[in-house]
Amino acid sequence: MEQSLLNQGVTLMLVGMGTVFVFLTALVVAMSLMAVIVRRMRPDTAVVDISDEEIAAIGAAIRRHRCK
Amino acid sequence: MEQSLLNQGVTLMLVGMGTVFVFLTALVVAMSLMAVIVRRMRPDTAVVDISDEEIAAIGAAIRRHRCK
Amino acid sequence: MEQSLLNQGVTLMLVGMGTVFVFLTALVVAMSLMAVIVRRMRPDTAVVDISDEEIAAIGAAIRRHRCK
Amino acid sequence: MQLILEIWHGSGLYQISGGQVAMIVICLGLLYLGIVKKFEPLLLVTIGFGGLLSNIPGVEIATGDGLLHLTYVVGIETGAFPLIIFMGVGALTDFGPLLANPRTLFLGAAAQFGIFATLLGALGLTELGVMDFTVKEAAAIGIIGGADGPTAIYVAGQLAPHLLGAIAVAAYSYMALVPLIQPPIMKLLTSESERKIQMVQLREVSKTERILFPLTLLLLVALLLPTAAPLIGMLAFGNLMRECGVVDRLSDTTQNALINIVTIFLGLAVGSKLSADQFLVTSTLGILLLGMVAFAIGTASGVLMAKLMNKLSTNPVNPLIGAAGVSAVPMAARVANKVGLEANPHNILLMHAMGPNVAGVIGSAIAAGVMIMFMT
Amino acid sequence: MQLILEIWHGSGLYQISGGQVAMIVICLGLLYLGIVKKFEPLLLVTIGFGGLLSNIPGVEIATGDGLLHLTYVVGIETGAFPLIIFMGVGALTDFGPLLANPRTLFLGAAAQFGIFATLLGALGLTELGVMDFTVKEAAAIGIIGGADGPTAIYVAGQLAPHLLGAIAVAAYSYMALVPLIQPPIMKLLTSESERKIQMVQLREVSKTERILFPLTLLLLVALLLPTAAPLIGMLAFGNLMRECGVVDRLSDTTQNALINIVTIFLGLAVGSKLSADQFLVTSTLGILLLGMVAFAIGTASGVLMAKLMNKLSTNPVNPLIGAAGVSAVPMAARVANKVGLEANPHNILLMHAMGPNVAGVIGSAIAAGVMIMFMT
């Protein structure tokens, strides 16, 4: 039996909004979990080290480029 | 009756240069008209406003980019 | 008569390394020749002139761009 | 003599149709909006000029071997341009405010109701015999309510390429009109005291969280809704390049040369769909109308969702930031900020509104994934 | 042993033909002109190197699946590269001097006589049996007289792709030789007193006029000569992005990353047409000869037109700026300025010469449109 267009639309709307909410709820949960885990592990100091080294590397690249 | 190549060339030259001159004359007329209309309407102050806002927007973008 | 895979490999290795060495030897010879010729002709002063003019041209381009 | 006749027959004056004249006027209008009114100029200027080129009679530009048609085939039919733009958006977007306050994702979710309500509206108009849209077309029209240009172009290119011109023009025009469309709706649905609600300062977000966020987002999409993975994936890739700190040269190029080049050709290619025979059809009117409705419903849904959250939680949300959930980054967030300042001159909502604002981008991409899953 | 024979048979030394040796020498000559003499280096270096690559025997580079051949197919056969370059030229060009003094458009028109005279010359040589050019080929050769690289490549790609290498090389070489070719002609046709004519200071041009100019130009082309619309349209688009002030990031990318990338691949792709079997034909000699004539006639026509305008008008024009009408931007304008300074050390003609100079770009594109209309 063919659904009417309007029926199809209502179904799509319900399923669509449902999916959007389920997905974003899952994302909220995942982000909150992630935040908790990250804060427990405190790996940020290590990360700061990275950016320092990066800056040095960029500086070196610039120097290398300049003194061609 | 086939035209000789040279005849074709002469025709092309006349029509071609004619078109170029007609077009550029039309452009001269259009530009002069435009200049007259624009100077009568003096909308330049409004335009200056634009560039001010633009500069602010660019500034904001740069700041946003910097303080990522 | 089909060669064994291993035989093919050995041949490829010998010919390949041979080619690499022949080529790079030729390049060493060519570079050394080039260096001798270039030093004999000393055209470097002319080249320095170029970069000066270039800098001026770039400067002009920047100015043109700025004062649009 | 015969040659002059040939020139005359080859001229635009001889060949031009009324529809083409009308479209040229419309495209000049788009340029006016972009240049003088500064409405989404990056897209309205390029689309508008592309539209001008597409309505020049007697020459292949937007058809056949013309540059704009080739660009359309290469960049839009394949989906490449909107996906690359999405990568650029990812590289330009700071998801920090969202990470600091994940709840605002619900506002971005709610605002997508505009998409589905419009889909329903389009099908309703068809049922009533006013318009004649298929389900795919209705879905492509609904996505205008996502207030996100590349998502709308991507979905329209997949589901209803013949409507792409009208859909893109509607999407970018209404995104530009957000400062006019949203405030009355926001004020209608909120009380003065609600608009004065102050929100707590956002917490700092660590670099590690910022790096893990795009990966988390991608993995969740992969597990739950793979059809949204091209859009979300490119967004996440751009954002990872931005945040990881080790590929800054790629991130810089993505944010500048690459997104600019693609924007130019995307605009021209979309403009190639503004030819009179494709744009001047009754469905365009319906699309423009429904697009406007979509924006209004999306705005209202976001605000109402914020009010609902305030009912359920003790930590209050200013309902104005719900309106930013439609995306239209960053215009909608600025509008929320401005309306908030009118009610309380010391209440800076901008950063709080950026959370739902970028959540709206993710929400629309998810809605797009749902549409594509059911339609193809 | 057999393998070593295979290497020997695969080597360039074994496979190279005399023609390829000759072409390698010619390409090294182009590189010399570009690098040491600084003649149009952006194109002569890229074309020259592309030509070197195309004359390496026994490997597909400029043929089959080779990168240069693919680049040619994608970028030149479609017309995309010259059109994108034209967009970049538009974004780089200041039409202010032309707007301040629209009369100079006539100088840009007159200088196109070089194009049509050369077309006639090519057909005349064929009639005489010296050469053997079709009308299409003659038209493509004539366009060298337009002194505009992308226009020449665009037209040659459409009308006579097998001559594209020679035409592009001739166009860029003679553009580079403008400082040698033009001065004697300019001095021959003008008196000392004419060369001393001072011109009135140019008026300021408002931002609004600058924005409206590219739109006016495009609409006029659309109405009068649609076949010129691809070239003129992209030029106008680039210029609108430059002048409108709201899409500066697109304009900057167009003027830098985009035009540079396309220039590199355009040069390599043109170089792919410098393979011995395509370039070392008698027609190349004819093309080089006719191209030189085209430049000379174009220069003379511009100067004579300026003298004619002085007869008809009270507001005098220095006839030297007529020579700038061939385009070759900005070299021809600089030459006019330099010759003027020799006659009168206080007479700065540069900005006055920029008017006909950019008018020449438009004029050549119109002439190209005429050719394409009649030939295709």
Added chain:
Amino acid sequence: MQLILEIWHGSGLYQISGGQVAMIVICLGLLYLGIVKKFEPLLLVTIGFGGLLSNIPGVEIATGDGLLHLTYVVGIETGAFPLIIFMGVGALTDFGPLLANPRTLFLGAAAQFGIFATLLGALGLTELGVMDFTVKEAAAIGIIGGADGPTAIYVAGQLAPHLLGAIAVAAYSYMALVPLIQPPIMKLLTSESERKIQMVQLREVSKTERILFPLTLLLLVALLLPTAAPLIGMLAFGNLMRECGVVDRLSDTTQNALINIVTIFLGLAVGSKLSADQFLVTSTLGILLLGMVAFAIGTASGVLMAKLMNKLSTNPVNPLIGAAGVSAVPMAARVANKVGLEANPHNILLMHAMGPNVAGVIGSAIAAGVMIMFMT
């Protein structure tokens, strides 16, 4: 209800295979190496993320009309991306240290022994029945020993595209691991006194020599080994643009926007070969193993060659710089410098090691040309 089932069947959770889970973990590992360990981040981040996208079930990204597959077809199958990267490498490379000390080319030659030894090893394993590689596959695997990413991708794309993912991952991973792989080998093969050898200051290299070098290199390739001409040609072109001094705007764009854009899409396209069904095969294990061996043998050969040169010449070479001959620019040169400093804190080998380092790039490209000549 039926729709919810459809969503469930469309979800990744339902469709995902064990292999895809494994590949997602592997790709997260590559991202970890790139981001946290900073191993070749430009490529490991892009390849890793491309690999993630390629293992999302139920959506065309790395297959069919998906963006990554289209990118692969357009950029890798044609060879365009690695060749453009090579042009960028040329524009970024200073061949000065090599010009100052041409002898170091022999070190770059010797290190290519790793390539051919690995080819032999791959065929040996096949003969033994452990693996099953064709000659073409063995050649493509061997090229990992060239320690040069674009060369490896170019050759694999031509000879064994189905192995490209594993080969590219191996090549870039081992290039990143150079600081771990090389030092023990270098110390094993050299005595303390050898590592202390000081080298004479490099002479200054004139601009003319720098300009003539890429031309000399190209001509030699054209005459001796044309199949290496695409790779070497693009390298030489990039370097000529860098050194000639008249096309700086092209050189700058090549070194920045162009190489960055191509790197992004090259990485994603290579990542499209990390789908579970293509990567999780036994040959991958063999490739990773053989790649490691290739690096080790290349390093050893370079060091031993330097010791041999010291036997034959009075002007001594520090054998540590021989290890830099594998290429892996500039990491291998830095490693040589670091190990040298450990032996003699006043001995700066960096510039001396750059000679064999860039020679290694040329050497690998020549080896690639040999492979391609015999295999196609």
